Amino acid sequence: DGGITQSPKYLFRKEGQNVTLSCEQNLNHDAMYWYRQDPGQGLRLIYYSQIVNDFQKGDIAEGYSVSREKKESFPLTVTSAQKNPTAFYLCASSRGRNDGYTFGSGTRLTVV
């Protein structure tokens, strides 16, 4: 079955650490996205990539970094510069801009 796999489901980070969230898709989609969701809120765009080796900042990119070396993979690194990283992180993909999005099941990141 095609889909998007995010790992891990739960992640705990100590202050000052960088952590990397994995996102893999086997849908052959060109575009991939990272969103952040805070409790009781909608989703906000962190980064997106429309094609391999290219990515663009979203509304809240500060303190995050990404790479897109393979079509199937779009990992997100939450750096120590992100002051409030505790949130639910969702990865999505689509065939293109004007197409429906498919989401992964998310990673809950908690700073301890």
Added chain:
Amino acid sequence: GIQVEQSPPDLILQEGANSTLRCNFSDSVNNLQWFHQNPWGQLINLFYIPSGTKQNGRLSATTVATERYSLLYISSSQTTDSGVYFCAVDGGANNLFFGTGTRLTVIP
């Protein structure tokens, strides 16, 4: 960015009832989607509907792009319909803006 307003913010229904959720947006869009987020956080795409009407089982959606709103209809609601329904729109900047959602609770 585009402003997205969803109403009502909360809705409680008896099983079997029908409901209408509304999404207003502030500018013209070329991408509008409805999602259902279940209690475990999984987001499921219900409709890609920048204009017109679509139906999928007990769910249907209508977008009137010229008047900048979209409606999601749920008929004969079931307890598994509970969760948060999000409307999201893209005005062309490849940034899907999400509303704050409608939290639906269906009671048996």
